[in-house]
Amino acid sequence: DTAVSQTPKYLVTQMGNDKSIKCEQNLGHDTMYWYKQDSKKFLKIMFSYNNKELIINETVPNRFSPKSPDKAHLNLHINSLELGDSAVYFCASSQRGRGGRETQYFGPGTRLLVL
Amino acid sequence: AQSVTQPDIHITVSEGASLELRCNYSYGATPYLFWYVQSPGQGLQLLLKYFSGDTLVQGIKGFEAEFKRSQSSFNLRKPSVHWSDAAEYFCAVGGNTGTASKLTFGTGTRLQVTL
Numbered sequence: 001d002t003a004v005s006q007t008p009k010y011l012v013t014q015m016g017n018d019k020s021i022k023c024e025q026n027l028g029h030d031t032m033y034w035y036k037q038d039s040k041k042f043l044k045i046m047f048s049y050n051n052k053e054l055i056i057n058e059t060v061p062n063r064f065s066p067k068s069p070d071k072a073h074l075n076l077h078i079n080s081l082e083l084g085d086s087a088v089y090f091c092a093s094s095q096r097g098r099g100g101r102e103t104q105y106f107g108p109g110t111r112l113l114v115l
Numbered sequence: 116a117q118s119v120t121q122p123d124i125h126i127t128v129s130e131g132a133s134l135e136l137r138c139n140y141s142y143g144a145t146p147y148l149f150w151y152v153q154s155p156g157q158g159l160q161l162l163l164k165y166f167s168g169d170t171l172v173q174g175i176k177g178f179e180a181e182f183k184r185s186q187s188s189f190n191l192r193k194p195s196v197h198w199s200d201a202a203e204y205f206c207a208v209g210g211n212t213g214t215a216s217k218l219t220f221g222t223g224t225r226l227q228v229t230l
Binding site: 031033035040041042043044045048056090092094096100101102103104105106107108109 | 164
């Protein structure tokens, strides 16, 4: 059983297109995240949702819009794709713990290439 | 602001040799510390974590890490490296920032294992 799954695994698209990445977790967690890993392998948080409520929104262009239809799903929609959006996007989930003690579990990543 | 430094970008060890990957963090409160491993083309897998208590923590695959508050370090160790350990290793710090908890990652250390 895959704990955190993402679709698609690979995404190749043209500049200017709109695309979505989907994430699902079957761990029963209440918090989900999107991270971006750039070409130098640097990982940075983008968004976090807790019980479908946006709680972290880092400095990300508003072309990126997360949506959480329920606690088990967090999707990422990207409008007007740019070359610089090429990266690996990771979804993660965790269960909120006392005093912030929580462990994030990551999906396999979606490798986005914008041409 | 929280930050993580992994001073070694690339390390090469011989199979069977011991390994230590360095990690230094900066965090204003009690840090929660993690090590993740990323094999080529794969997602992030949790190796181990530290929340509190015993400062020497054991993880999967024979890895361990020691939290040293006085040195702001959380170095990862393995007594005998296997060829399958070749991967990218990320140290991360997390904590409670009110309603949200986010991970800040280091830039990673790429481990190469020679036979």
